[in-house]
Amino acid sequence: MYPSDFEYAAPTTVQEALELLRQNPEAKVLAGGHSLLPAMRIRLMSPPLLVDIGKLSELKGVRADGGVAIGALTTYHDLEASSELAQRLPVLVECASNVGDPQVRNRGTIGGSIAHADPAADMPAVVLALGAEMKVVGPNGERTISADDFFVDMLQTALEPGELLTEITVPPMPEQMGAAYEKFKHPASGYAIVGVAVMVHRGADGNVSDCRIAVTGAGPRAQRARAAEDALKSGMDVAEAAARASDGLEYIGDISASEEYRANLVRVLTKRALTRAMEQLR
Ligand SMILES: Cc1cc2nc3c(=O)[nH]c(=O)nc-3n(C[C@H](O)[C@H](O)[C@H](O)COP(=O)(O)OP(=O)(O)OC[C@H]3O[C@@H](n4cnc5c(N)ncnc54)[C@H](O)[C@@H]3O)c2cc1C
Structure with missing residues (x-):
């Protein structure tokens, strides 16, 4: 058509x-x-x-000073090629390189993915796990929206009519940080049937001091797996925490996967992602 x-x-x-x-x-x-x-x-x-908005060059590129600021018009390909990200936030490079195919990565932008809020898109989970903030400009000037408040429902975000997403900022990370993204791809489109992004921090006492786990694909929007986060922070091991990752999430079942299947994927992928992130701490 x-x-x-x-x-x-x-x-x-x-x-x-x-x-x-x-x-x-x-x-x-x-x-x-x-x-x-x-x-x-x-x-x-x-x-x-x-x-x-393709001519708005000020919305393109990655800046790193303390934290990292990514222009909304930065393509997946540019994220993959960014040496700043490879050094500071390789999980974003990993995620970008898993999106679609080279054509999609050459045209698709991080801002487009986040503003569109497709329930199976990869980037929403990663920015949610990293505790990113969305910089937005609109008729009433500039404002900042945390990733926790940004993804409202299927294809719905906190963007108001007439607003433009300009930048995604990730706060400075402590030295002892690990992060990973695991995705079970739809075999035809490459979208996530389920994707899990995790970020873990280790405190001076050697224990996990902070942890954020974000899931895409399972439900109508990217969502935090808070039961697993709490479990890990309370001292449980990765397997015990991952077993709780599917608790309290919203699910959708469709032609590609049932709700039960997606819940199982959430647990399996959380275990894999946490295992990799914890290895980075060693
Ligand atoms: C074959 C194929 C495979 C794909 N596979 C994957 C995959 O594996 N994983 C994945 O996550 N995605 C996948 N995608 C989607 C792809 O990543 C899109 O590029 C992305 O979701 C949207 O980015 P865009 O720049 O193309 O946005 P557009 O399509 O131009 O815009 C999407 C929406 O966001 C709005 N918008 C865009 N930018 C802004 C802004 N700065 N401020 C406010 N609103 C804005 C637009 O108005 C529109 O409503 C695939 C797409 C195709 C065609």
């Missing part, structure tokens, strides 16, 4: 983009187009105007 007719604009400044969004409340932002255009082709979405 072809998309409905639409107008196209390619602003060259963020202000111009915001003004176009203000004047056209039904407009959609176009980044890499790898989620939006397929949705338009099946007429799941029919925006009258596409605001292509």
Whole structure:
């Protein structure tokens, strides 16, 4: 099917983009187009105007000073190629290199993935596990939304109409940090049937002082596996904590996998991801 007719604009400044969004409340932002255009082709979405943000070069690239700031328009390929990320947050490189295929990674952007909030997308789990913050600009100026508050429901985020996601920031990490992402891929699309991202910190006493575990694919949105986090922080070992990872999550069952199957994947992948993250602490 072809998309409905639409107008196209390619602003060259963020202000111009915001003004176009203000004047056209039904407009959609176009980044890499790898989620939006397929949705338009099946007429799941029919925006009258596409605001292509591809010329906003200030939204591209990775900056590292203490923490790490990633422009919303940074492609998966750029994340894979970033030496700053390879050094400071290799879990983001690992995640990016597991998205789709080279064509998808060359066009798709981290901001597009996060703003779209597909329940099976990879990046939402990783930014949630890393405790990232989303920098947003809109008609009422700038604001910051924590990853914990950002993913609201299936394809729904805390972004308000007319707002643009500009940057994803990850706070500075302690030396003793381990992180990993494990994904069970859909064999055709490469999307996560379930994906689990984990981050663990070790305190001066040698015990796990902080832990965040985030799951994608299991339910309508990326969600924290808090029962497993609490178990690990209370001194349980990886196997005991992972056995609790599926507790308290929301699930969806569909043609690809039942709710029970997804719950089992959550436990299995949490164990694998935690094992790898804990090895990085040694
Ligand atoms: C064949 C195929 C395989 C794929 N496999 C995977 C996979 O394995 N894992 C995975 O996670 N994803 C996968 N994807 C999805 C891909 O990663 C998308 O590129 C990504 O989800 C969306 O990013 P985009 O830049 O293409 O956004 P677009 O498609 O341009 O936009 C998506 C949505 O986000 C909004 N948006 C985009 N940027 C912003 C912004 N800065 N501020 C506010 N709103 C914004 C748009 O208005 C739109 O509603 C796949 C896609 C395809 C086509």
